[in-house]
Amino acid sequence: MNKEKIKNELKRLIDHASVIAPSIIHFEEDHTYGRVTDEDFDFDSFISWKMEAKSIINNLSNRNSELFSDLFKEYIKFEEESKRWHSKSIFIHKVCQLLIGAFTLIDSPLNDLPMAHSAVQSKSSKVNPVTIIENLCNRFHLVSRQLLSRRENRETLKIVDEYDVQDLMHSLLKIFYNDIRPEEWTPSYAGGSSRMDILLPNEKIVIEVKKTRKNLEDKQIGEQLIIDIERYLSHPNCQTLICFVYDPENRISNPRGLEKDLMAKNRDIRVIIYIRPL
Secondary structure, three states, X not given: OOHHHHHHHXXXXXXXXXXXXXXXXXXXXXOOOOOOOOOOOOHHHHHHHHHXXXXXXXXXXXXXXXXXXXXXXXXXXXXXXXXXXXXXXHHHHHHHHHHHHHHHHHOOHXXXXXXXXXXXXXXXXXXXXXXXXXXXXXXXXXXXXXXXXXXXXXXOOOOOOHHHHHHHHHHHHOOOOOOOEEOOEOOOEOOEOOEOOEEEOOOOEEEEEEXXXXXXXXXXXXXXXXXXXXXXXXXXXXXXXXXXXXOOOOOOOOHHHHHHHHHHXXXXXXXXXXXXXX
16 A cells, blocks of 8 residues: 555544544543543444554554554553543544554655665664764755644644754654764863764764754854864764754755865864755
8 A cells, every 4th residue: 555545544544533433522622531421422433443543553563663663552552541441432532643643654754764664674784874864854844844734733843943953853863763862062172162962872973953044044054063063073972973954944045065165174074064955
C-alpha cells in the first residue's frame, strides 16, 4: 500500500471515530474523560474499527520501526488498560490520537529519510550521521510548517527564535540518537567562552543553530559563524562542526556563496554549513 492509500485509510478511521463514539466530543470540551460515556455508541462498528486500527498501526511499525514502533506499543497498552476504563469511547479516543500521530508521521519528511531503520534493513548497517543531519536540515522547514497545521487549532511549537529551532532540531535528532547533549561549554576564545547548541559525543559532531531575523542577516550571520568555527578548533569532542542556519524569510541574499566561503578554509576540523530552506 503506497503512502497516499495509507493516509486515506488513516483519515477514514480518524473521521469514523466520532461516528462510533459521539461522546468523545466532551473530551475536546473538558480535556477529561468524565463525560465520555458509551451513550449512542455504535457497538456493531466498534470491533471492525478496532481491528483495522490495530492492523494499520502494526503494519506501519513493521515498515518503519524507528518512527512507528512507539505508536504500536501505546496501542497494546491502551488495549490492556481499556479493560478498567468506564467506557469503550475512551479507548476510541485514545487510539484515534495514535492514528492522528501516525497520519502526521507518514506525511512527515522524516518518513522519506533513507536512514530510518525498517524491518528490511540490516540492524548492523550504519548510515553516515552527516547524511542524517543533512536530511533533517533540508526538510526542517517542511516539518516546522507541518507543526502549524494541527487539528482544531491545538497548541503547537511555532518557530519564532533560535531557541525554538534548537528545541525542534533536538527533538528530531532523538529519533536517531540516544546520547544528545545540549549546551556544553566551548573552550575560551578571544577572552570568552560560550555554550554549544547540540553535541553528539559518540559521533564527535557539534551542531550550531542560527535563525535569521531583522539585523541578523548575511554579514552578522557570517561573523557569528566565523567566531563559532574558531571556538571549536580546540574542542576535544568536535571533529565535525555542522552549522545550521534557518532562514525562513530568505534574508540571506546569497546563501550558497556564504556556505562556500565559510567551508573553503582548511582547518583541523570538518566544517559544514547548511543554510535552509533551499
